[in-house]
Amino acid sequence: MNSADDADPGARMKPFPSQLDTKSEEYKKRHSNFLRLLSELNLREKEIREPSAEAVKKLAKRNKYPAREKIRRILDPGSEPLEIGLFAAWNMYQDIPGGYPSAGTIVQIGRVSGKLAVIVANDPLVKSGAWVEITCKKNLRAQEIAMENHLPIIYMVDSAGVNLERQAEIFPDREHFGRIFRNNAKMAALGIPQIAVVFGFCVAGGAYLPGMSSELAMITEHSSMYLAGPFLVKAAVGQVVDSETLGGASMHNAISGVADYRFDTEDEAFAFIRDQMALLNYSRPSPFERIATEAPAYDPEELLGILPENATRTYDMREIIARFVDGSRFEEFKPEYGKTIVTAFARVGGFAAGIVANQGMPVKRQMPPDHLGRPQPPQMQMGNVIYSDSANKAAHFIMLCNERRIPLFFLHDVTGFMVGKQAESGGIIQDGAQFVNVQANAVVPKFSVIVRNSFGAGNYAMCGKAYDPALIFAWPTAKLAVMDGGIAADTVLLTKKELSPEEKSAFRKRLVAKCDRL
Template sequence: MTLLRSALDTSAADFAANRDAMLAKLAELDAEHAKALAGGGPKYVERHRGRGKLLARERVELLLDPDSPFLELSPLAAWGSEYPVGASVVTGIGVVEGVECVVIANDPTVRGGASNPWTGRKTVRAMDIAWENRLPVINLVESGGADLPSQKEIFIPGGRLFRDLTRFSAAGIPTVALVFGNSTAGGAYVPGMSDHVVMVKERSKVFLGGPPLVEMATGERSDDESLGGAEMHARTSGLADHLAADEHDAIRIGRRIVARLNRRKAGPEPAAAPADPRYDPEELLGVVPGDLKVPFDPREVIARVVDGSDFDEFKPAYGPSLVTGWAALHGHPVGVLANAQGVLFSAESQKAAQFIQLANSSATPLVFLHNTTGYMVGRDYEQGGIVKHGAMMINAVSNSRVPHLSVLMGASYGAGHYGMCGRAYDPRFLFSWPSAKSAVMGPQQLAGVLSIVARQSAEAKGRPYDEEQDAAMRAAVEEQIEAESLPMFLSGRIYDDGVIDPRDTRTVLGLCLSAVHNAPVEGADGFGVFRM
């Protein structure tokens, strides 16, 4: 039998403590998500409604198939910055007429939907996901263009969005623009470069330069409607393919466009009917200790995520600090790599490299469950080849072509973050639990390294070392690195695709696997040179 057997004691005091700590973190997360949901705040929400308009998330909900899920992406974008949480745009993956699509919706209650630097980064991430997984893109447009005071950070990278729309079209990935209000300046190119365009009568305004700019540039005086109104574009310029009577009609037309796309998934269907795990996902709240220095068994997570808690472990007696094995998730075959004791040694690195090669030979997607402090250091380990073995694992991850999905459960430090397919290694999706932390190294280790270097420098120069100043430096560095390691900080910078409730892990991964199978699933033909 390959069924995992849980050893988790849900009546134990440490389980209760872990659960309470996780619930407290989830409460903090909910409070931050609420800021994104609030948009520009009550004043601007009411002003928008007073104009008879739908809010961004209401448009998304009406667009999607009834009772279908919406996997929102990067909801905490811009957290900790001078810009509002959420970055004035809603992005995610949803089902429209049975077709999985990436949806990008401007939030006009935040500075009229103007794009700030984080809006661009969040939108680029959503477009990358659509490109990698061959998902149609639907833009729900109402934006005044760039947030002009921050134009220096928007102008150059922002041009990529328009380029990407044309690349999508050339690659046969459909793009649809539903224009609900202003789409001005650079924003005019969103409908201009989309395959299908719907505009709303007396509402949509699409022009490169509005009346004030036109008058300044040419001396010509124009009104909004003749310069860029929906009827003008439907009857004169030809930019609008469809003229909608109102917002609901625009969404109806958009759904009909998607229904006529004749889309078929290029990847394989699920190999088997999904089976619920044998253990309650609610118990995931108590798995991860509040202190990440305390190890936990990732098999307890796997048992509550994969189909039927059925897991064929690969090399269980070799490199035990990394659990590898085969399972199914919502019917899709997957390979799982999960950190067990935090540190990656040479054996774990070699085991991972072989496992990744096997997954590529069978075109099986990989799921990485992070809880690693990095690769082991020390004289014996260096002499034993930890550099070349760690490089072997990173080589395998870098050149693997099957889809990678990553979840940061606990620690994800240093090169271990890279070897476990962190953001820099382009996993198709990466999510964090509220318990996760990620940085070059732990706060105490980083502060300690700086202290040792400073002490050695003082000794080399024959100067006395100020212990009081050293203690203050270490405390300040530890506080800074701790703050910069937290999941909301990392998610705010779009280093993940969202911070999720551990109980939702199976559902989120299932949605991601369904999305990645819109594209062909193929393994790598080669991996370059492995140092043996």
């Protein structure tokens, strides 16, 4: 008779024996520091999410809702959407009053009438929904997620088009505005439903987005859609025409036939979206097996007390893994070899998962005897650095997961590959290239979590943005750069031989501060 363990081999994995002392002063210090970082992040999030009360009142007088409220009203009650790019354009566009919170576009993945969908909503309270470069990148990312996962996409359009003062940033390169419409066409060919509702302005090239969608609805006296607005029409062809006559909901439904539906209120449009999603005969079974989800044996709250406050201090990455995998159980692959990278099989949310994680503490590498058979002392290897042996181990593990169709999770805390005479003569370039090659060609879903540092080629090997991870998550401690600010400053200073010691110190301080801001 088969036991439960035989039914699920993963159940035979033993929980990780945690050494985290949650009563120690060091743990409390680390926990307090992380709480401070989370508080700062939450304040920033609140600032982005909450529009001014005065602006909301102005919308209400016109019987309109803020962008996030529109999304909330089409989502299934009680469902929790995942927002993509909440902090996009943070601290950018400082020359524009108010900046560009969330890049002027809200993107969420959530359930509508029981079906998972990507939802894109222009925020008319951010420069009338006008697009800048980051807005375009965010919209392209939303379409990319829809195409990769074959998810329906809902467009809630209310945009004045391209911000003309910044048009050079958004036109005419490959990943610029035109790519949006190319993706509309590609999604249509893939059979991905695209539902568009124009809630306000839809101007110039932006009018092609709803026009190329599967269905298009407009709202009486709220919606207007045209390639050129009244002022441009007057300047170009001398015609004097009002917005409603030129491209209002009535005209596009009754005369041009561009729109398919017309509603009197936004609430009616929300009901339409939900109805259309309910009608979709559109379900795709998951290609990945799933068993019952099990909570970690250790409290995930303890994650806050693992990372040291000082980036030069050490920690055990396995303590982090143990607090998010099912049952805190995982099976390390090659645990005695290439120990600056942890590779392990586990389950996450009931799904089988392969974990590739940078170890956050120094390790010892066992060395072979010399030519006379005499034992050699172990080699000390720095944590957060990829050596030849760890690169080879990671490449082997990724191939295994790819072969077995096991999704991959990459936990980043890497300063790069090892350098120096010994590393170069040992073939670190070839070993690193093999790691990157195997990871880039993996066809299973890949998810990246930036725990602390993600520097240089280490970012590439660990499935950075350029390597098509399905999603990237970043902790408040995350930093992405070519290299650490201090090392960058020291490297540049080698070329500043004319500076005095005092000038070098001041220069280094300025450069490190600049790197930290970026």
